[in-house]
Amino acid sequence: MAETMRAERFHADTGEYGIEDVPIPEPGPGEVLIKVAFCGICHSDLSLIDGTFPRMLPVVTQGHEASGTIAELGPGVTGWSEGDRVIPAAGRPCMVCRNCRRGAFNDCLNIQLMAFAYDGAWAEYHVAQAPGLTKVPDNVPLEQAAILADAVSTPYGAVVRTGKVAVGETVGVWGVGGIGTHIVQLARLVGAVPIIAVDINPVVRERALELGADHAFDSRDPDLAKKVAEATDGRMLDVAFDAAGLKVTFEQALDCLGVGGRLISVGMSGQEPGIGSTAALGLSRKQVFGHLGYKPEDIGTLAELVSRGRLDISRSISEILPLERIAEGIEKLENHVGDPIRILVQP
Structure with a gap:
């Protein structure tokens, strides 16, 4: 494996972003390295760029709706294998608040959002916590799997849980x-x-x-x-x-x-x-x-609904662009060019 990868990097001080060469991250204990297949462009990504959302890190890789395959297992990871098709959760528990300390990770009081509090997946590789992974059924295309982590799961949470x-x-x-x-x-x-x-x-x-x-x-x-x-x-x-x-x-x-x-x-x-x-x-x-977000298990529910033909999201993929054209995708979403449901990048 090469030592560096291509990734989008957003700089908080200038509000500018672009594709850069950065080191491929290494998975730590309980983590996996994912070779990113697809990652969606969401309005919340635009909200970080335009300043609507607070900028938490000086530099961060954006993108939180991802799918891919496991490229490497970190120490102590069990139940997963290299090559598994997965969706990483678009957030991770802080592990230190009162709810996390009693094991209620889904109710974390200080949830860390992917692409805001830590690096996202507009990149060739992404590191994710193993407990937050969802396995993608063999008959679900990875491009559809990517948008389950937010574009579909947030509406699911809104309809089923909050609404x-x-x-x-x-x-x-x-x-x-x-x-x-x-x-x-x-x-x-x-x-x-x-x-x-x-x-x-x-x-x-x-x-x-x-x-x-x-x-x-x-x-x-x-x-x-x-x-x-x-x-x-x-x-x-x-x-x-x-x-x-x-x-x-x-x-x-x-x-x-x-x-x-x-x-x-x-x-x-x-x-x-x-x-x-x-x-x-x-x-x-x-x-x-x-309403904000979803529970990690919701992604698995949605993946099964898609797999069994109960939910058809095939029309939700409006366009797929290479990572190098991320700026074009952002502009199209911002200006509603082609009225997209979801534009994906393919690293």
Whole structure:
């Protein structure tokens, strides 16, 4: 094996990034070295670049939606072999907080996020903790496997864990891009009906209908709330997901909830929405939840759903670019060129 590899490196002091030659990392105790096959480009990667997310390290390799094969086992690793096809979790427990000390690693109080607190996978190789790995079924392509670690698992966590969507509940999704698309698909999988997609882009709205939404409305429509009422027979929404994270989408979603409805805020931005009067909030019993991420075991659940044909994410891979063209992929996502669900890099 060579001593160096190509990797994207983001420099916090200048906000600049580029492809550099860096040493191939060595796996420590309990870790594995992964030969990266594919890694997605996510809006949170862009948020680090534009300063929306805090810059935790002076220099870091970005990319947190990865798949690949194990190239080397670190000391003490058992249950895995070189050549295994795997997905690394996009975060790791701190191991020192009160929850980690009692073994509740999924509830770590200071979770370290991949590509922010430690190096990610826009690189030829990536070091990951062995306990956070998920094995990829033989019939699941590695390009689809890569996006399970965030682009699909975060929506899964939002729908199943935070939103607790039940069979027959009415669901609305604001922003049907990389996250919202999978919220639509997963809400349908758990039995929500009807599912209403809301987006500014007519192409994206049509795609949402093809992938499982029952209705698709323009977020700029002044009669949006009326149309939601008609589509739900006056019930309005039991659960609304804001996958865009904008002031306008948050407030629209909140307005379209029925009595006791739940708003799940998934998308992120620096904008500050309002919730109206406390009297209106109390009388309507509406609830607002913030959502982030997933549990590592969720990736395995999703991998099995894909493997068994219950969840089709084949259309979610919009484009695959070589690592050297990472800047092109970032620009396309930022400017919605081709309305991508997920653009991947292939080191």
